Amino acid sequence: MSYRAPLEDMNFLLNQVFKIEDSLGGVEAFTDFDSELYSAILEEAAKFSENVLFPINRSGDEEGCHFENGTVTTPKGFKEAYQEFCQSGWQGTNGDPEYGGQGLPKALHVLIEEMIYSSNTAFCLYPSLTNGAYHAIHAHASDELKQTYLPPMLEGRWAGAMGLTEPHAGSDLGIIKTKAENNNDGTYSISGTKIFITGGEHDLSENIIHLVLAKLPGAPEGPKGISLFLVPKIKVNADGSLGDTNGVTCGSIEHKMGIKASSTCVMNFDGAEGYLVGKENRGLFAMFTMMNLERLSIGIQGIGLGETSYQLSKAYASERKQGRNADGEFASIDQHADVRRMLLQQRVFNEAGRALAVFMGLQIDKQYHHADETQRRQSAGLMALLTPIAKAFFTDKGYEACNHGVQVLGGHGYVREWGLEQLVRDAKIAQIYEGTNGIQAQDFMVRKVCLDKDGLLDAVCELIEKEIEVSTSAESEALKQALQTALSQFKSTSEWLKANFSARSYELQGGAVDYLHAAGHLVYGWMWLKIVNSLSESAAPNFKARKLLAANYYRDQVLPNVARLCEKVECxxxxxxxxDSELI
Structure with missing residues (x-):
């Protein structure tokens, strides 16, 4: 089996649906780039993903990471692939040119990242964490730290990791026990244990830069007393060269259900030398820069694995012959209605998710680079609302897609030969880390809607209404009407939630996942309408026909879920x- 990057769809999204050159035309940081360059970069990323990463995906899963005497060794082929990845400049794709990055748009980077997740999810996690750590340091660290650490991170010579979770503290970070002591020389001594640290130790890079949450003496209780520290695995000399080893060691690695070629570590910090990032007791504020980018990245993991599942199961279904078609002929199983349902169910979510990821990438580009402050605020608001949807809905539907893939293959999906069972195992973690999807749903319902005073939801609803208004083609009419109905229902339930929340907040959170899924279905419907509205007469006939079939399937078989989910929320x-607890 093989993976082929969906370049036609990716270029269609960038050039026709979102018109990236026009969308970023007023942003000085991107004026030197054009669609031809973006297409060439996507093509090179596809080659690397298809020819370098996908061939070592299954072997990496079978071998896994090795741990011995505090050292982690990645599977065969990973180190060579990582070196090629870095030498080709992929780590610095959307990094600041001041520190050696290429400064390309995030709207492009999300598509590159999807291809890497599709071809080898475990591999992708290493550069993904580095990218998140880079952005946190870039946004909040001192100029001295940025000058020292960012260039080698953008080169890939130094990797990044995020140290949040502790044995007793998962989602409730306010109760962490890791301590920091001020050495009064610009450094701090960090002591504590962190668990579930992706890429906490490995053999891919010269150094690993840990961003660690810890508490200073006398800090306020709870989340308001958390500070963020940069803690290198190996100390860095004044000239930027590597010095002595730091008090950072790996105690063990986890033996996991999936992503076995990604090292998941228990990390011990024993008086390790670190540097404050941002202000004291403002660590969560700084870390959320990394966490929110990682949540989008992990959402893209769901899209990537869903795409691979679709490709593998579609190829199998076109070859596997069982039963007879409507004409009584011996038929491939892709002619049977239920198999077609499962294949389309995968595709409509993959393609809508990909579209939303590009839209969100554009908002990140505008949030950080647009000259107009109003536009920056608007984009930041859109990202605040959409991030929990992207993390939870992308990954829920990605996992569902992989399960559909296994089902299409039947017994062949359950055994290792075809690779579908690995996709299911790799996809499951995406619903858990970077904040479980249930917590994302609570955040969406409570903070982003019920307690929001900035009209975040109103802004998205207005964009959906604008897309409905500009839909004038006969091809979009039925989808437009269905989306309008779903939007009205969702807005009504949202108003009901806000009206009842103060009196029933704890109880109503039981419907948070259903509410987020209703929002996800609605936003995906919006993406499908944008796609249909962007289909020109010059579009390749087969491409246009496939898009219209998927859009109509989404309209008839998926979008009605919004009303049912809203009904459940209001129950x-x-x-x-x-x-009583014993009755549960």
């Missing part, structure tokens, strides 16, 4: 929450 969970 509430009063009786469930009032029951």
């Amino acid at each position: 509430g969970y009063e009786a469930v929450m009032a029951a």
Whole structure:
């Protein structure tokens, strides 16, 4: 089996749906780039993903990482692939040119990242964490730290890792025990244990830069007392060269259900030398720069694995012959209705998710680079609302797609030969790390809607309404009407939630996942309408026909879920929450 990057769809999104050159035309940082360059970069990323990463995906899963005497060794071929990845400049794709990055748009980077996740999810996690750490340091660290650490990180010579979770503290970071002591010389001594640290130790890079949450003596209780520290695995000399080893060691690695070629580490910090990033007791504010980018990245993991599942199961279904078609002929299984349902179910979510990822990439580009402050604020607001949807809905639907893929293959999907079972195992973690999807749903319902005073949801609804208004073609009419109905229902339920939330907040959170999924279906419907509105008469006939088939399937078989999910939300969970625990 093989993976082929969906370049036609990616270029269509950049050039026809979102018109990237026009969208970023007023942004000085991107004036030197054009669609021809973007297309060439996507093509090179496709070659690397298809020819270098995909061939070592299964072997990496079978071999896994090795741990011995505090040292982690990645599977065969990973180190060579990582060196090629870095030498080709992929780590610095959207990094600041001041520190050696290429300064390309995030709207392009999300598509590159999708290809890497599709071809080898475990590999992708190493550069993804480095990218997130880079952005946190870039946004919040001192100029001295940025000058020292960012160039080698953008080169890939130094990797990044994020140290949040502790044995007793997962989502509730306010109770972390890792301590920091001020050495009064510009450094701090960091002591504590972090668990589930992706890429905490490995053999791919010369150094690993840990961003660690810790508490200073006398810090306020809870989240308001957390500070963020940069802690290198190996100390860095004044001239930028590597010095002595730091007090950072790997105690063990986890033996996991999936992503086995990605090292998941228990990290011990024993008086390790670190540097404050941002202000004291403002660590979560700084870390959220990394966490929110990582949440989008992990959402893209769901899209990438869903795309690979679709490709593998579609290829199998076109070759596997079982049963007879409507004409009584011996048929390939892709002629049977239920198999077609599962294949289309994968594709409509993959392609809408990809579109939303590009839209969000554009908002990040505008948030950080647009000259107009109003536009920067608007884009930041859109990202705040859409990030929990992207993380949770992308990954829920990605996992669902992989399960559909296994089902299409039947027994062949359950055994290792075809690779579908690995996709399911690799996809599952995306629903858990970077904040479980249930917590993302609570954040969406509570903070982003019910307690929001900035009209974040209104801004998205207005964009959907504008897309409905400009839809004038006969091909878009039925989808437009269905989307309008779903939008009205969702807005009504949202108003009901806000009206009832103060009195019933704890109980109503039982419907948070359903509410987020309703929002996800709605936003994906918006993306499908944008896609249909962007299909020109000059589009390749087969490409246009495939898009219209998928859009109509989404309209008829998926979009009606918004009303049902909203109905469930308004049923509430009063009786469930009032029951004694032993009855649950």
